[in-house]
Amino acid sequence: MRRLGTVQQKISCVFRTEVQDMPSGKREAQPFHVAATESLNPSALEADIHSAIATEKLDGTCCYVSLYKGQHYLWARLDRKPNKQADKRFKKFQSSQKTSIGFTWNVEEDYKAVPDNWIPAQRVPHSDGSPVPDDHGHILGWVPVEKNNKQYCWHCSVVHYETGLALLLRPLGGDEDMLEITCVPLSELQEQTLELIGTNINGNPYGLGSKKHPVHFLVPHGIIRVKAPPVDYLQLHSWLLESDQGKVEGIVWHCNNGALFKLHRHHVNLKWPHGKPFLNTRPVVIHFDRHREQLDDSCPSIFGAFSKLHGQTFQSVEDILFEN
Structure with a gap:
Protein backbone atom coordinates (compact mmCIF):
# COMPACT_ATOMS: atom_id res chain seq x y z
CA MET A 1 0.00 0.00 0.00
CA ARG A 2 1.50 3.34 -0.99
CA ARG A 3 1.98 5.90 1.72
CA LEU A 4 -0.75 8.51 1.70
CA GLY A 5 -0.70 12.19 2.59
CA THR A 6 -0.82 13.47 6.15
CA VAL A 7 -2.51 16.23 8.09
CA GLN A 8 0.74 18.15 8.20
CA GLN A 9 -0.98 20.06 5.41
CA LYS A 10 -4.26 21.95 5.28
CA ILE A 11 -7.26 19.78 4.42
CA SER A 12 -10.05 21.57 2.57
CA CYS A 13 -13.67 20.49 2.26
CA VAL A 14 -14.27 18.51 -0.93
CA PHE A 15 -17.27 20.74 -1.70
CA ARG A 16 -17.64 24.48 -1.82
CA THR A 17 -18.89 25.71 1.53
CA GLU A 18 -21.34 28.37 2.64
CA VAL A 19 -21.79 30.12 5.95
CA GLN A 20 -25.15 29.59 7.65
CA ASP A 21 -26.47 32.01 10.27
CA MET A 22 -26.67 29.47 13.09
CA PRO A 23 -24.30 28.25 15.83
CA SER A 24 -21.62 25.81 14.73
CA GLY A 25 -22.38 22.17 15.47
CA LYS A 26 -18.65 21.43 15.79
CA ARG A 27 -16.85 24.45 17.22
CA GLU A 28 -17.93 25.98 20.52
CA ALA A 29 -18.63 29.73 20.57
CA GLN A 30 -18.56 29.94 16.76
CA PRO A 31 -21.73 31.90 15.89
CA PHE A 32 -22.03 30.52 12.37
CA HIS A 33 -22.10 27.09 10.76
CA VAL A 34 -19.98 26.11 7.76
CA ALA A 35 -21.95 23.77 5.51
CA ALA A 36 -21.11 22.00 2.28
CA THR A 37 -22.95 22.98 -0.89
CA GLU A 38 -23.65 20.61 -3.78
CA SER A 39 -20.84 22.15 -5.86
CA LEU A 40 -17.41 20.53 -5.87
CA ASN A 41 -14.44 22.51 -4.62
CA PRO A 42 -12.53 23.63 -7.78
CA SER A 43 -9.27 22.62 -6.10
CA ALA A 44 -10.62 19.09 -5.71
CA LEU A 45 -11.42 18.93 -9.40
CA GLU A 46 -7.92 20.16 -10.26
CA ALA A 47 -6.47 17.39 -8.05
CA ASP A 48 -8.56 14.74 -9.87
CA ILE A 49 -10.70 13.94 -6.84
CA HIS A 50 -12.60 11.24 -8.75
CA SER A 51 -9.51 9.02 -8.82
CA ALA A 52 -8.53 9.72 -5.20
CA ILE A 53 -8.37 7.12 -2.42
CA ALA A 54 -11.17 7.49 0.15
CA THR A 55 -10.20 6.77 3.77
CA GLU A 56 -11.99 6.93 7.10
CA LYS A 57 -11.63 10.09 9.18
CA LEU A 58 -11.26 8.79 12.74
CA ASP A 59 -12.51 10.64 15.80
CA ALA A 76 0.99 15.62 20.44
CA ARG A 77 -0.93 18.19 18.47
CA LEU A 78 -0.83 21.57 20.16
CA ASP A 79 -2.30 24.44 18.20
CA ARG A 80 -1.04 27.88 19.09
CA LYS A 81 -4.14 29.92 19.88
CA PRO A 82 -4.95 33.63 20.28
CA ASN A 83 -4.89 35.28 23.69
CA LYS A 84 -8.15 36.48 25.23
CA GLN A 85 -8.04 40.00 23.79
CA ALA A 86 -7.14 38.91 20.26
CA ASP A 87 -9.71 36.11 20.30
CA LYS A 88 -12.41 38.59 21.28
CA ARG A 89 -11.49 40.84 18.35
CA PHE A 90 -11.43 37.85 16.00
CA LYS A 91 -14.85 36.54 17.06
CA LYS A 92 -16.35 40.03 16.74
CA PHE A 93 -14.95 40.25 13.20
CA GLN A 94 -16.28 36.76 12.36
CA SER A 95 -19.71 37.57 13.71
CA SER A 96 -20.02 40.78 11.70
CA GLN A 97 -18.42 39.52 8.48
CA LYS A 98 -19.53 35.83 8.62
CA THR A 99 -15.99 34.97 7.57
CA SER A 100 -12.43 35.14 8.87
CA ILE A 101 -11.00 36.38 5.56
CA GLY A 102 -9.45 39.80 5.91
CA PHE A 103 -8.65 39.63 9.61
CA THR A 104 -5.08 40.68 10.42
CA TRP A 105 -3.03 38.88 13.08
CA ASN A 106 0.11 39.96 14.91
CA VAL A 107 1.62 36.61 15.88
CA GLU A 108 4.08 38.15 18.35
CA GLU A 109 1.39 40.02 20.31
CA ASP A 110 -1.87 38.16 19.68
CA TYR A 111 -0.92 34.60 20.67
CA LYS A 112 -0.53 32.65 23.89
CA ALA A 113 2.89 31.34 24.80
CA VAL A 114 3.77 27.77 23.88
CA PRO A 115 6.49 25.45 25.29
CA ASP A 116 10.02 26.05 24.06
CA ASN A 117 10.02 22.66 22.31
CA TRP A 118 6.85 23.46 20.34
CA ILE A 119 7.22 23.38 16.55
CA PRO A 120 4.80 24.44 13.79
CA ALA A 121 3.62 21.75 11.40
CA GLN A 122 5.77 21.39 8.30
CA ARG A 123 3.32 22.87 5.81
CA VAL A 124 2.10 25.82 7.86
CA PRO A 125 2.81 28.83 5.61
CA HIS A 126 5.12 31.57 6.86
CA SER A 127 5.18 35.30 6.23
CA ASP A 128 8.12 37.48 7.27
CA GLY A 129 9.47 34.56 9.25
CA SER A 130 6.30 33.98 11.30
CA PRO A 131 3.76 31.16 10.88
CA VAL A 132 0.43 32.20 9.33
CA PRO A 133 -2.76 31.34 11.30
CA ASP A 134 -5.45 29.26 9.59
CA ASP A 135 -9.06 30.31 9.00
CA HIS A 136 -9.89 29.57 12.65
CA GLY A 137 -7.04 31.67 13.99
CA HIS A 138 -4.99 28.63 15.02
CA ILE A 139 -1.41 27.72 14.13
CA LEU A 140 -1.13 23.94 13.80
CA GLY A 141 1.85 22.57 15.67
CA TRP A 142 3.34 19.82 17.80
CA VAL A 143 4.92 19.27 21.20
CA PRO A 144 6.95 16.15 22.10
CA VAL A 145 5.29 13.70 24.51
CA GLU A 146 7.95 13.18 27.12
CA ILE A 224 -8.35 2.54 6.75
CA ARG A 225 -10.00 2.74 3.36
CA VAL A 226 -13.74 3.06 2.84
CA LYS A 227 -15.87 2.09 -0.14
CA ALA A 228 -17.51 5.47 -0.50
CA PRO A 229 -19.72 6.37 -3.47
CA PRO A 230 -18.58 8.83 -6.16
CA VAL A 231 -17.87 12.36 -4.95
CA ASP A 232 -21.41 13.65 -5.33
CA TYR A 233 -23.24 15.54 -2.57
CA LEU A 234 -26.52 13.62 -2.67
CA GLN A 235 -24.88 10.20 -2.97
CA LEU A 236 -22.46 10.91 -0.12
CA HIS A 237 -25.21 12.33 2.09
CA SER A 238 -27.32 9.22 1.54
CA TRP A 239 -24.31 6.94 2.17
CA LEU A 240 -23.38 8.68 5.42
CA LEU A 241 -26.99 8.56 6.60
CA GLU A 242 -28.04 5.05 5.55
CA SER A 243 -25.06 2.78 4.84
CA ASP A 244 -23.40 0.70 7.57
CA GLN A 245 -20.04 1.57 6.01
CA GLY A 246 -21.06 5.24 6.14
CA LYS A 247 -21.15 5.27 9.94
CA VAL A 248 -17.90 7.20 10.13
CA GLU A 249 -17.05 10.66 11.44
CA GLY A 250 -16.06 11.64 7.94
CA ILE A 251 -14.00 10.88 4.83
CA VAL A 252 -10.53 12.06 3.80
CA TRP A 253 -9.64 11.73 0.12
CA HIS A 254 -5.97 11.30 -0.81
CA CYS A 255 -5.28 12.57 -4.33
CA ASN A 256 -2.47 11.41 -6.59
CA ASN A 257 -0.74 14.81 -6.35
CA GLY A 258 -0.67 14.64 -2.54
CA ALA A 259 -3.62 16.98 -1.97
CA LEU A 260 -6.11 16.06 0.75
CA PHE A 261 -9.83 16.80 0.91
CA LYS A 262 -12.36 15.95 3.60
CA LEU A 263 -16.05 15.74 4.30
CA HIS A 264 -17.23 15.75 7.91
CA ARG A 265 -20.74 14.69 8.89
CA HIS A 266 -21.27 18.23 10.24
CA HIS A 267 -20.64 19.58 6.75
CA VAL A 268 -23.85 17.90 5.58
CA ASN A 269 -25.79 18.50 8.82
CA LEU A 270 -25.56 14.92 10.09
CA LYS A 271 -24.87 13.95 13.69
CA TRP A 272 -21.94 11.99 15.04
CA PRO A 273 -21.81 9.40 16.51
CA HIS A 274 -24.50 7.75 14.40
CA GLY A 275 -25.28 4.11 15.17
CA LYS A 276 -22.55 1.50 15.45
CA PRO A 277 -19.29 2.96 14.06
CA PHE A 278 -17.94 1.21 10.97
CA LEU A 279 -14.64 0.65 12.79
CA ASN A 280 -16.50 -1.65 15.20
CA THR A 281 -17.93 -3.94 12.51
CA ARG A 282 -14.74 -5.85 11.75
Missing part, protein backbone atom coordinates in the same frame (compact mmCIF):
# COMPACT_ATOMS: atom_id res chain seq x y z
CA GLY A 60 -9.50 11.12 18.05
CA THR A 61 -6.58 13.47 18.51
CA CYS A 62 -3.80 13.94 16.00
CA CYS A 63 -0.21 12.82 16.69
CA TYR A 64 3.07 12.91 14.83
CA VAL A 65 6.27 10.84 14.99
CA SER A 66 9.60 12.58 14.58
CA LEU A 67 13.01 12.91 16.21
CA TYR A 68 13.47 14.69 19.52
CA LYS A 69 16.81 14.78 21.34
CA GLY A 70 18.12 12.26 18.81
CA GLN A 71 15.38 9.70 19.51
CA HIS A 72 12.09 8.83 17.81
CA TYR A 73 9.28 10.46 19.77
CA LEU A 74 5.52 10.75 19.64
CA TRP A 75 4.42 14.37 19.34
CA LYS A 147 7.90 10.15 29.40
CA ASN A 148 5.48 10.30 32.36
CA ASN A 149 3.96 13.58 31.17
CA LYS A 150 0.67 13.74 33.10
CA GLN A 151 -0.86 16.19 30.65
CA TYR A 152 -0.42 13.61 27.88
CA CYS A 153 -0.85 10.45 29.93
CA TRP A 154 -2.98 8.71 27.27
CA HIS A 155 -0.37 9.47 24.64
CA CYS A 156 2.26 8.03 27.00
CA SER A 157 0.25 4.82 27.37
CA VAL A 158 0.73 3.86 23.70
CA VAL A 159 4.52 4.37 23.47
CA HIS A 160 7.51 2.87 25.27
CA TYR A 161 10.65 4.85 24.61
CA GLU A 162 13.05 2.37 26.23
CA THR A 163 12.20 -0.21 23.55
CA GLY A 164 11.12 2.36 20.95
CA LEU A 165 7.73 0.67 20.46
CA ALA A 166 4.25 2.05 19.72
CA LEU A 167 0.84 0.36 20.08
CA LEU A 168 -1.05 0.31 16.78
CA LEU A 169 -4.47 -0.57 15.40
CA ARG A 170 -4.46 -1.14 11.63
CA PRO A 171 -5.84 -3.37 8.86
CA LEU A 172 -4.40 -6.87 8.78
CA GLY A 173 -2.01 -6.90 5.83
CA GLY A 174 -3.97 -6.65 2.62
CA ASP A 175 -7.22 -7.73 4.29
CA GLU A 176 -9.43 -4.63 4.50
CA ASP A 177 -12.13 -6.61 6.34
CA MET A 178 -10.01 -7.45 9.38
CA LEU A 179 -7.99 -5.37 11.85
CA GLU A 180 -4.97 -6.16 13.97
CA ILE A 181 -3.55 -4.80 17.20
CA THR A 182 0.23 -4.90 17.27
CA CYS A 183 3.30 -2.98 18.36
CA VAL A 184 5.85 -1.57 15.91
CA PRO A 185 9.06 0.44 16.26
CA LEU A 186 8.48 4.19 16.31
CA SER A 187 11.24 4.41 13.69
CA GLU A 188 8.88 2.72 11.20
CA LEU A 189 6.44 5.61 11.71
CA GLN A 190 9.01 8.37 11.16
CA GLU A 191 7.44 11.60 9.83
CA GLN A 192 3.95 10.08 9.78
CA THR A 193 0.83 11.44 11.41
CA LEU A 194 -1.55 9.20 13.34
CA GLU A 195 -4.81 9.40 15.25
CA LEU A 196 -4.93 8.54 18.95
CA ILE A 197 -8.31 6.99 19.77
CA GLY A 198 -9.58 5.35 22.92
CA THR A 199 -11.39 5.40 26.23
CA ASN A 200 -10.51 8.94 27.26
CA ILE A 201 -10.45 10.64 23.86
CA ASN A 202 -13.40 12.68 22.49
CA GLY A 203 -16.05 10.81 24.43
CA ASN A 204 -14.86 7.41 23.16
CA PRO A 205 -17.29 6.96 20.22
CA TYR A 206 -15.77 3.52 19.50
CA GLY A 207 -16.50 2.13 22.98
CA LEU A 208 -12.89 1.11 23.67
CA GLY A 209 -11.90 -0.22 27.08
CA SER A 210 -13.47 0.97 30.32
CA LYS A 211 -12.92 3.55 33.04
CA LYS A 212 -11.11 0.98 35.16
CA HIS A 213 -9.09 -0.43 32.26
CA PRO A 214 -8.71 2.28 29.60
CA VAL A 215 -7.58 1.25 26.13
CA HIS A 216 -5.97 3.53 23.54
CA PHE A 217 -4.40 2.96 20.12
CA LEU A 218 -2.53 4.86 17.45
CA VAL A 219 -3.97 4.54 13.93
CA PRO A 220 -1.83 5.79 11.01
CA HIS A 221 -3.70 8.32 8.90
CA GLY A 222 -5.03 7.13 5.57
CA ILE A 223 -4.66 3.45 6.40
CA PRO A 283 -13.00 -8.63 13.69
CA VAL A 284 -9.60 -7.88 15.18
CA VAL A 285 -6.65 -10.19 15.87
CA ILE A 286 -3.82 -9.47 18.32
CA HIS A 287 -0.29 -9.98 17.00
CA PHE A 288 2.51 -9.41 19.50
CA ASP A 289 4.94 -12.15 18.47
CA ARG A 290 7.47 -9.87 16.77
CA HIS A 291 8.42 -7.84 19.87
CA ARG A 292 7.16 -9.82 22.86
CA GLU A 293 10.68 -10.49 24.12
CA GLN A 294 11.30 -6.73 24.40
CA LEU A 295 8.35 -6.13 26.72
CA ASP A 296 9.04 -6.04 30.45
CA ASP A 297 7.61 -4.60 33.65
CA SER A 298 8.71 -1.09 32.68
CA CYS A 299 6.34 -1.02 29.70
CA PRO A 300 2.94 0.68 30.01
CA SER A 301 0.52 -1.92 31.40
CA ILE A 302 -1.53 -1.98 28.20
CA PHE A 303 1.43 -3.47 26.27
CA GLY A 304 1.67 -6.39 28.69
CA ALA A 305 -2.09 -6.88 28.71
CA PHE A 306 -2.22 -7.22 24.92
CA SER A 307 0.89 -9.36 24.85
CA LYS A 308 -0.96 -11.92 27.00
CA LEU A 309 -3.75 -11.99 24.41
CA HIS A 310 -1.35 -12.71 21.53
CA GLY A 311 -2.99 -14.79 18.81
CA GLN A 312 -6.57 -14.22 19.98
CA THR A 313 -9.32 -12.89 17.73
CA PHE A 314 -12.27 -10.75 18.79
CA GLN A 315 -15.44 -9.81 16.91
CA SER A 316 -14.76 -6.11 17.42
CA VAL A 317 -12.30 -3.76 19.12
CA GLU A 318 -15.01 -2.87 21.66
CA ASP A 319 -15.23 -6.53 22.71
CA ILE A 320 -11.71 -6.46 24.18
CA LEU A 321 -12.14 -5.95 27.91
CA PHE A 322 -9.62 -6.59 30.67
CA GLU A 323 -11.00 -8.03 33.87
CA ASN A 324 -7.94 -7.92 36.13
